[in-house]
Amino acid sequence: VDRLECRFCNKDYPYDPFSPFCPDCREPLLVPSPVPPRAFHPAESLALTRFREFLPLAAIDPALSLGEGSTPLLPLDRLADRLGLPALFAKNETLNPTQSFKDRGTAVAIQNARRLGFRRIGTVSTGNMAASTAAYGARAGLETVVLLKEGTPEENILMAGIHRPRLLVVEGDYGRLFYESLALGRRHRILFMNSIDPFRIEGYKLTGFEIFLQLGRRVPDLLLAPLSSGGHLIGLLKSFLELKGLGFADRLPVVVGVQAEGCAPLARAFAAGAPRIKIFENPETIAHAISNPNPPAGTLVLKMMKDAGGLIAAVSDAEMLEAQGFLAQEGLFCQPDSATTLAALIKLSRERSFARDATAVLVVTGSGLKNLKALDSLRLPRARLTLSGLAGALAAGGTDA
Amino acid sequence: VDRLECRFCNKDYPYDPFSPFCPDCREPLLVPSPVPPRAFHPAESLALTRFREFLPLAAIDPALSLGEGSTPLLPLDRLADRLGLPALFAKNETLNPTQSFKDRGTAVAIQNARRLGFRRIGTVSTGNMAASTAAYGARAGLETVVLLKEGTPEENILMAGIHRPRLLVVEGDYGRLFYESLALGRRHRILFMNSIDPFRIEGYKLTGFEIFLQLGRRVPDLLLAPLSSGGHLIGLLKSFLELKGLGFADRLPVVVGVQAEGCAPLARAFAAGAPRIKIFENPETIAHAISNPNPPAGTLVLKMMKDAGGLIAAVSDAEMLEAQGFLAQEGLFCQPDSATTLAALIKLSRERSFARDATAVLVVTGSGLKNLKALDSLRLPRARLTLSGLAGALAAGGTDA
Numbered sequence: 001v002d003r004l005e006c007r008f009c010n011k012d013y014p015y016d017p018f019s020p021f022c023p024d025c026r027e028p029l030l031v032p033s034p035v036p037p038r039a040f041h042p043a044e045s046l047a048l049t050r051f052r053e054f055l056p057l058a059a060i061d062p063a064l065s066l067g068e069g070s071t072p073l074l075p076l077d078r079l080a081d082r083l084g085l086p087a088l089f090a091k092n093e094t095l096n097p098t099q100s101f102k103d104r105g106t107a108v109a110i111q112n113a114r115r116l117g118f119r120r121i122g123t124v125s126t127g128n129m130a131a132s133t134a135a136y137g138a139r140a141g142l143e144t145v146v147l148l149k150e151g152t153p154e155e156n157i158l159m160a161g162i163h164r165p166r167l168l169v170v171e172g173d174y175g176r177l178f179y180e181s182l183a184l185g186r187r188h189r190i191l192f193m194n195s196i197d198p199f200r201i202e203g204y205k206l207t208g209f210e211i212f213l214q215l216g217r218r219v220p221d222l223l224l225a226p227l228s229s230g231g232h233l234i235g236l237l238k239s240f241l242e243l244k245g246l247g248f249a250d251r252l253p254v255v256v257g258v259q260a261e262g263c264a265p266l267a268r269a270f271a272a273g274a275p276r277i278k279i280f281e282n283p284e285t286i287a288h289a290i291s292n293p294n295p296p297a298g299t300l301v302l303k304m305m306k307d308a309g310g311l312i313a314a315v316s317d318a319e320m321l322e323a324q325g326f327l328a329q330e331g332l333f334c335q336p337d338s339a340t341t342l343a344a345l346i347k348l349s350r351e352r353s354f355a356r357d358a359t360a361v362l363v364v365t366g367s368g369l370k371n372l373k374a375l376d377s378l379r380l381p382r383a384r385l386t387l388s389g390l391a392g393a394l395a396a397g398g399t400d401a
Numbered sequence: 402v403d404r405l406e407c408r409f410c411n412k413d414y415p416y417d418p419f420s421p422f423c424p425d426c427r428e429p430l431l432v433p434s435p436v437p438p439r440a441f442h443p444a445e446s447l448a449l450t451r452f453r454e455f456l457p458l459a460a461i462d463p464a465l466s467l468g469e470g471s472t473p474l475l476p477l478d479r480l481a482d483r484l485g486l487p488a489l490f491a492k493n494e495t496l497n498p499t500q501s502f503k504d505r506g507t508a509v510a511i512q513n514a515r516r517l518g519f520r521r522i523g524t525v526s527t528g529n530m531a532a533s534t535a536a537y538g539a540r541a542g543l544e545t546v547v548l549l550k551e552g553t554p555e556e557n558i559l560m561a562g563i564h565r566p567r568l569l570v571v572e573g574d575y576g577r578l579f580y581e582s583l584a585l586g587r588r589h590r591i592l593f594m595n596s597i598d599p600f601r602i603e604g605y606k607l608t609g610f611e612i613f614l615q616l617g618r619r620v621p622d623l624l625l626a627p628l629s630s631g632g633h634l635i636g637l638l639k640s641f642l643e644l645k646g647l648g649f650a651d652r653l654p655v656v657v658g659v660q661a662e663g664c665a666p667l668a669r670a671f672a673a674g675a676p677r678i679k680i681f682e683n684p685e686t687i688a689h690a691i692s693n694p695n696p697p698a699g700t701l702v703l704k705m706m707k708d709a710g711g712l713i714a715a716v717s718d719a720e721m722l723e724a725q726g727f728l729a730q731e732g733l734f735c736q737p738d739s740a741t742t743l744a745a746l747i748k749l750s751r752e753r754s755f756a757r758d759a760t761a762v763l764v765v766t767g768s769g770l771k772n773l774k775a776l777d778s779l780r781l782p783r784a785r786l787t788l789s790g791l792a793g794a795l796a797a798g799g800t801d802a
Contacts (some may be wrong), residue, residue: 045615066732067475067493072468078542092468095496097732099770120798131734139732141479145795148783157783158776162729162769167783170791180788188795214446328563331467331498331540333532368563369500369770375559382549382558382568387581390571394546394589397521 004029004198007300017116018186020198028196028297030234031056033242040213045070048107051206054242056199057111064114064140066097068107069206073214073361076330079342083326085349086221086358090327091211094334098159099367100289101232102132104207105200109193110136119143120190124177126152127289128366130160133193138163145190147181149174159370175294195229196297204235205242211361212243219249222348222360224341227257227266227312228290230297236363237304253361255310256348257301258340260285262317263293269302270312276302286317286374287337289366315343321377324368333368405430405599408701418517419587421599429597429698431635432457434643443614446471449508452607455643457600458512465515465541467498469508470607474615474762477731480743484727486750487622487759491728492612495735499560500768501690502633503533505608506601510594511537520544521591525578527553528690529767534594535564546591548582550575560771576695596630597698605636606643612762613644620650623749623761625742628658628667628713629691631698637764638705654762656711657749658702659741661686663718664694670703671713677703687718687775688738690767716744722778725769734769 003012006022006029013023020029034054044050047069048060072092080088093101106129113121122145123133130146137144144165148157152169161167170177181192193200212219219240227233236255243249259267262285265277277298283291295301305312315323317336323346324339341362354360368375385393404413407423407430414424421430435455445451448470449461473493481489494502507530514522523546524534531547538545545566549558553570562568571578582593594601613620620641628634637656644650660668663686666678678699684692696702706713716724718737724747725740742763755761769776786794 063476063478067473067496070471072498074468075464077464092498095468095498097473097493097496098734099500099768135729135732135734138730143798147791150785155773157781158773158779159734159770161781161783162726162734162776162779163732164726164730167781168791168794169783169785170788171786172788176788180791184792184795187792188798190795325563325565328536329539329565331536331564333499333536333560333563367500367770369560369768372556372559375563378559378563380558380562380565380568382562382570384551384570385572387571387573387577390548390569390581391585391588393569394585394591397544397589 003032005032007303017191018182027300029198030238031198031202033245036246038246040209042213047206047210051209054205054209055108055202057108057115060111061114064110064136065107066103066135066139068096068103069210071095071210073211074332079326079330083346083349085345086354086360089359089361090332090364091207091361092332093207093363093365094367098132098135099370100128100132101204101207101363101365102128105203105231105235106132106136106193108203109197109200110140112199113142113191113193114140116191118189118191120145122147122181122185122190122192124181124192124194126156128370129195130156134160134163134165137165147177178296196231201231201235201238204232205239207363208236208239208243212249215359217248219243219251220253220361221354221358222256222345223253223363224256224258224345224360225363226290226337226340226365227259228292229295230301232365233257233301234297234304237308237310241308252308255305255308256344257305257310257312258344259312259314260287260290260317260320260340261314263291264314265293266295266298266301267312267314269298270305275299287320287340288371289335289337290340313344313347315340315347319343327364332364334364335366335368335371336374338365404433406433408704418592419583429701430599431639432599432603434646437647439647441610441614448607448611452610455606455610456509456603458509458516461512462515465511465537466508467504467536467540469497469504470611472496472611474612475733480727480731484747484750486746487755487761490760490762491733491765492608492762493733494608494764494766495768499533499536500771501529501533502605502608502764502766503529506604506632506636507533507537507594509604510598510601511541513600514543514592514594515541517592519590519592521546523548523582523586523591523593525582525593525595527557529771530596531561535561535566538566539564548578579697597632602632602636602639605633606640608764609637609640609644613650616760618649620644620652621654621762622755622759623657623746624654624764625657625659625746625761626764627691627738627741627766628660629693630696631702633766634658634702635698635705638709638711642709653709656706656709657745658706658711658713659745660713660715661688661691661718661721661741662715664692665715666694667696667699667702668713668715670699671706676700688721688741689772690736690738691741714745714748716741716748720744728765733765735765736767736769736772737775739766
């Protein structure tokens, strides 16, 4: 792929790895949809090779993979019954190599870096994307630059730092760094694979393809995913648009992007019917992984969601923590950020009714282990006993709170 | 399966879920090996159904599964070259539902609990096994009792507690609890699926079968796994013994169990040629997940390892931390406990030479996210910069320490 397309100007442009934006309207450019015929290769063990015909890569080097993708689609029947929800599934993206969905994007972006001959890569992130980029950069033997903001918790630095990237703590406006990093990348030949890198977005498509195959070549009625910078949601949308465009499916799911109420620039703009977001002032939420007050693909997300008949919702911290608890009672421990999807479905189910045979998929994006601090408010009841007191406690059964 | 066998007395006995020990010699009983013909079902998506013919279950309820197993076998070519090791692979068990290998055992044990009609299950653990049992117990809708010791870190309690088991903190001798819990289980009808539960051990076999298939139906020359209570290692050994017994393979790998020097009762007994362990006094290591000073399957492990031509090694905390760093430079972030395998292989490679075409597999058992505290000593270098200083830093390249 040497050309990318603009969904606003309906034109294509040469691919510039240091400026994947439309020269005319400045919106993010995307990889064009593949043309038929395209086929899946379900017997391949690597997700990248299973779906290679849908990726903008002439060749795939398996040595750069960490075994990302191929995650379970977990039925949540009891939860659906209890809450009166449609047939419910969790696409468990916490079972990726660095415990988040980011690995799918990084896996494709790193193939692109190798294809283009880069020796250095980088990212601007302090969370899931930093850890993912550092891991794949190490795997590929590339120097990896991670730009952090002042005050990033030591825990988050460790998750990326263990892979020994260059850690640079940058003072000043962290939002500006996103664009600044690309300009510096051009000057010093570093591929900054940030949140809306067009090749990263291609990697997120594979989640949609896997869901389609796991449902027996069916499209779900609802697909819910957390929404922050927009790259992940664009990738998910793109997968279903391509399945339809290539004739595999005859409809799209209703895609629901979910934000935290404490940082919901896209939900606000969507509710107002606005074509562009306003920067969200004073963001405050426990869902750090999805709290981007100025998402760079905001305008594109709003357009694609409107075109595809999608929805953008927002839920409170309390709602996502409650939903995190519901998922844990099904055996799934995710970040509060990921539990926004269930919280939004619960809200939605109060506002509208679903067909009896409707199917909903929650994309569960990151492991709860990454943000144990979010559970500080959780007072887990426990009883203190002696060995001789234990028999009585077990005889009693029930709770000990 | 209604009978279990004793490898010491060479007899079988009725299965008693509350006392899976030989009535004659008190050693742990195991599920007998399957008889031919047996076949794999590689097209099945669940590991449990893919290998169902090798499991002691007449039926498998997929609703109890969390999608465990089917983990990647990651080639580590660069590392092998750099350290002069045989062809090296990591079986990445951190990609299980609760980020450790325990899920494979719990997945089979919970099928057994359902088969036997239990409404309550339990475990004695404060680490990986507590989290795994709590998750699967929640998934199955069973009341789950987790027995903790006084002073268990709040972090560890959270990883299990999020699934809302009954948390009981028991004062007194924690080692005695292992046996005590089984007796209490009989009295109150709770299936305690502790570390060497015979059905749990059957689940660990699937790791061996997957490695065999992933290597193209070949047995590795060396298989290295961390060693604590012994259940995991017995399961791994059992898989290769069965592959050989059923005619799939004509040899066994050299299985290497690795302990922490700070808690190495099995390595000590093995080195001394003793048939039984002595309780390891004053254990002290960062590898909490493998620091069992009095492993209940100790005698059985020593016998099976001797019979199979295996080895038991021990490595220091410094060696496992160094190995953890080596694995992270390949993109893999594991517990120090899991990195013992690489540390042991490095030591072994200094003592003996391997055939040119030898193959070694490290079983990487748990995620590094579970023990970030172990990295407290890691001083990750980072540079502090202003946005305007960033360009200069990127031009320079290299390290900033």
